[in-house]
Amino acid sequence: MKRELNLKETQIAIKDVKDFFEVQLANNLNLTRISAPLFIRPETGLNDNLTGVEKAVSFDIRKYGINVEIVQSLAKWKRNALKEYGFDMYEGIYADMDAIRPDEELDYLHSVYVDQWDWELIIKKSDRNLDYLKQIVNKIYRVFKECELYINNLYPGCFEEKLPEQISFISTQELEDRYPNLSPKEREDAIVREYKAVFLIGIGHKLKSGLVHDFRSPDYDDWNLNGDILFYNPITDSCIELSSMGIRVDEDALMEQLNISGKTDRLKLKYHKDLLAKNLPYTVGGGIGQSRICMFFLERKHIGEVQSSIWTDEIVAKCKEHNIKLL
Numbered sequence: 001m002k003r004e005l006n007l008k009e010t011q012i013a014i015k016d017v018k019d020f021f022e023v024q025l026a027n028n029l030n031l032t033r034i035s036a037p038l039f040i041r042p043e044t045g046l047n048d049n050l051t052g053v054e055k056a057v058s059f060d061i062r063k064y065g066i067n068v069e070i071v072q073s074l075a076k077w078k079r080n081a082l083k084e085y086g087f088d089m090y091e092g093i094y095a096d097m098d099a100i101r102p103d104e105e106l107d108y109l110h111s112v113y114v115d116q117w118d119w120e121l122i123i124k125k126s127d128r129n130l131d132y133l134k135q136i137v138n139k140i141y142r143v144f145k146e147c148e149l150y151i152n153n154l155y156p157g158c159f160e161e162k163l164p165e166q167i168s169f170i171s172t173q174e175l176e177d178r179y180p181n182l183s184p185k186e187r188e189d190a191i192v193r194e195y196k197a198v199f200l201i202g203i204g205h206k207l208k209s210g211l212v213h214d215f216r217s218p219d220y221d222d223w224n225l226n227g228d229i230l231f232y233n234p235i236t237d238s239c240i241e242l243s244s245m246g247i248r249v250d251e252d253a254l255m256e257q258l259n260i261s262g263k264t265d266r267l268k269l270k271y272h273k274d275l276l277a278k279n280l281p282y283t284v285g286g287g288i289g290q291s292r293i294c295m296f297f298l299e300r301k302h303i304g305e306v307q308s309s310i311w312t313d314e315i316v317a318k319c320k321e322h323n324i325k326l327l
Contacts, residue, residue, distance in 0.1 A: 003157050005298070007325060013155060014294045014306055020150050021293060022096075022117065024143045029092055029136070031119055034081065036095030039068040045219075045269025046077040057100050070100045075220040076271055078120035079248060079283050087281075092121030097287070106315060108302045109240065111291070113309040120285035128247050128282060130201070133225050134169060136284055137199045140229065140243065141167040144197075151297050159299055162234060168195040172202045172213035184213045188239040192232035201227040203244075204257070218257035219266060219275075221246035229288075235299050242293060245286020251276050302326065 005013055026033065039059075040046050047056055047069050056069040071077070074097055082093060099114040106112070123132070145163055152159050170191060179187045191198050204216035204223030216223060226246025233240040249257065254275055258264045266272050274280050294306040302319055304311060304326035311319075311326060319326055 002159070005155070005158060007327075010298065010306070013151070013298055016154060017147065017151055017294050017297050018290055021143060021147045021288075022094075024146055025117060025119065025140070025288070026094060028139045028143055029094075029119065029121055030090060031092040031094040031121070032087075034085070034093045034095055036074055036097050036118065037071060037077065038098065039070050040077065042067065042069045043269070045266060045271035046080060047071055055103060057102055071097070072099050072101055073097065073114070073116070073287050074118040075217075075285065075287070078118060078285055079220075079280050080271060080274070082120055082122055082281050082283060083279070087122055089122055089124065092119060092283075092285075094119035096290075106311060108236065108304075109292070109295075111303055111307060111309040113307060115290040115307065116287040117290065118285070118287050120283050122281045123247070123284050125250065125282050127284070128222070128225060128250065130225065133201075133227070133247055133284065134199075137167065137169075137227070137229065137245075140245075140288070141197065141199075144229075144231075144242070147293070148297060159297065160234070162196070162296070163231065164196045167197040167199055167229070169199050169201060172200060173207050175200065176207045176209060176213070180209075185239075187213075188230055188241075192230050192239045193237075196232045198230045199227050200230055203227060205260075218249075218261040218263055219254060219272060220248055222249050222253045223257060224253075231296060233296060235301055240292060240296055241289075242296065243286050243288045245284070245288075247284045248282070249275070250282060251278060 056072055058067060058069045060067050074095060078093060095118050097116055097118040101112060101114055104110050104112050148163050152161060175187045175191060179190055182190060202224055203214050203226055204212065206212055228241050229243040230239050230241055258266060291303050291307040295303050298306060300306055302324050305324060308327040
């Protein structure tokens, strides 16, 4: 019978997971930790628009009449930082990022508060291909495997080995072809139940059905060269997304995706002007959810067991009913 950690032990284990994963991620991808902003000016175009419809939290620095937005992630900010800070080819950065996403629909996996490692790596334009993307995914997956071994050894008798030796790759179109009668979420659940760890490639473009698997903002990931790291979570018997990442748009992909999404008005923003003028490096990058990693490795049913956030009265009551202790 597995031993369960109490609340104090859980807090200590959360730090153990985060500290180990952070160091290994930096080592495997040649990343340097940098300071990250909590808020930025909206006119820079550097805030993450996520699927393109979420509204960032904004406020005025009243004494100076400056309007700023709380970050939703650092997808675009990091690419600009790599240039400004003078990083070289195959060098990268990562930040311990905190964000607020007020439009999130709250459930056992989604919170208004987001904590993740946001990372970005300079690459050559010739690296903008699927083979290179898979190399990066495999490097990140090794970090997950090493972290699982470390935590399981640190807390013997508490957790199971859940990850296979290798991560599998499948495209969103292959997934639709395989499960045409399922919804995108149901397809993800089905594929991870079979393979346990999957990188789902190509999120943003329409599929043969005329639908998209999921929406992505048009101005950071190349929709042909991006994807999500998905694991099977036996505690919830469902898919858990641990990372959204990809090779970033070049000037051609940017224009194509802005036209498709009807967002060409963004071309007036400095970030987009710099991209078209080739003033920014070609990069690959993504975000890796810290609380979700802890939820997965520490085998928790609800993300509120590993992070302190705000929940509805209904969610609190339901968790109490199922003996789930929210932080």
